[in-house]
Amino acid sequence: MSIDWDNLGFDYIKTPYRYISVWKDGQWDEGKLTEDNTLNIHEGSAALHYGQQCFEGLKAYRCEDGSINLFRIDENSKRMNRSARHLLMAEVPEEKFIQAVEEVVKANEEFVPPYGSGATLYIRPLLIGIGEGIGVHSAPEFLFTVFCMPVGAYFKGGLTPTNFVVSDYDRAAPHGTGSIKVGGNYAASLLPGEKAKEKHFSDCIYLDPTTHTKIEEVGSANFFGITKDDRFITPLSPSILPSITKYSLLYLAEHRLGMEVVEEDVYLDSLSKFKEAGACGTAAVISPIGGIQTFDEFHVFYSETEVGPVTQKLYNELTGIQFGDVPAPDGWIRNIK
Structure with a gap:
């Protein structure tokens, strides 16, 4: 895929890998990277009917030496878990959250924009209530996924009033x-x-x-x-x-x-x-x-x-x-x- 790093918008671009993990019977599975960018969930999932879902947004930044920075990722983890507690969802342990983000960034490293372009890799962790149900109550299972894409400025023009x-x-x-x-x-x-x-x-x-x-x-x-x-x-x-x-x-x-x-x-x-x-x-x-x-x-x-x-x-x-x-x-x- 050829990307014009200097003229990126804030749009979805499919990258090769994303992370997915499921909470069931009181615990999270190990989680894994997948190339499938679709989610197959039960039609009765609480996320679809009652909005039992929360998400985060963070970025990866290419440094001059070629390495990649993540900015205050622990705060994103804490904020997602505050959201999860408010919505009676299973919390994602901070270690698991950070590991998932790092795995996704490393697996999609070629999509981290070059230093000096002003563009970044936007990362979207998502937590949703899934599983069979129809009543207004917390879901029996939860799905945690992390995907990413290169982005430019959110508002057109970047740092312009x-x-x-x-x-x-x-x-x-x-x-x-x-x-x-x-x-x-x-x-x-x-x-x-x-x-x-x-x-x-x-x-x-x-x-x-x-x-x-x-x-x-x-x-x-x-x-x-x-x-x-x-x-x-x-x-x-x-x-x-x-x-x-x-x-x-x-x-x-x-x-x-x-x-x-x-x-x-x-x-x-x-x-x-x-x-x-x-x-x-x-x-x-x-x-x-x-x-x-x-x-x-x-x-x-x-x-x-x-x-x-x-x-x-x-x-x-x-x-x-x-x-x-x-x-x-x-x-x-x-x-x-």
């Missing part, structure tokens, strides 16, 4: 599944996301479902803002998915850039205090927000065409760590030779 619009739809209920990575949250975002794109915005901004006065998420990514007095602020809410990228940026802003960092409510009527803003996540990395269309005005941050200096520094620091060009905090990188 794009605009977003505030949605009057809710992404998740106040005390629901907003803080865990389940497919239902993303299904709920499809219609409002499509409406935003019809209006020529990259995606929509979700407000808190209780009062509709505070920013929670930016499409499927987390929001951050840089205030005029150089504070790094992200929203605080039990409905927000705890982004590994966001918490990495909180650390880097404080320890590498010397900024004050805060998780607090971000009110829609207080956007004027931010000189820069962005969306962040594994897929998006950092996507600068040029402007936000609220219900009654269009608010521009640093620029609709240029990246703000603080956002640029954070991006350089984060991606430098991921690609092995900048020293990483202890435990952040797992290197595959």
Whole structure:
């Protein structure tokens, strides 16, 4: 397969191998690599009827010396297991999760984009409830699979400011599944996301479902803002998915850039205090927000065409760590030779 590494989108590309393992009778099997990219599951599987499923997203990065970095993979494992506990699913032991990801990356190493291309290998661990059933209860069996594909930027244009619009739809209920990575949250975002794109915005901004006065998420990514007095602020809410990228940026802003960092409510009527803003996540990395269309005005941050200096520094620091060009905090990188 011939791949144009410099012009990859964020699309599915079949790679040769994926990992699969089944939990049955109280334990996981050994798991194995397979070339089959289809899942054969029972028609009564709880994942199909009642949404008993969760997933993760992480990336592998080609370093200058040819080795491959995995970024904070232990945090992905922990987050998947938090999701599993919430949905009464069998947890995947961290050792098994990491081993599965590493096996998939090694088996598909030729699809890890070259250093300097800006592209990465996107890895998707998936946990679903399977087996015979039809009642509303936890599945009798679970399937854990990991597959991967090379990807480019999630938002077209990469590190270029794009605009977003505030949605009057809710992404998740106040005390629901907003803080865990389940497919239902993303299904709920499809219609409002499509409406935003019809209006020529990259995606929509979700407000808190209780009062509709505070920013929670930016499409499927987390929001951050840089205030005029150089504070790094992200929203605080039990409905927000705890982004590994966001918490990495909180650390880097404080320890590498010397900024004050805060998780607090971000009110829609207080956007004027931010000189820069962005969306962040594994897929998006950092996507600068040029402007936000609220219900009654269009608010521009640093620029609709240029990246703000603080956002640029954070991006350089984060991606430098991921690609092995900048020293990483202890435990952040797992290197595959």
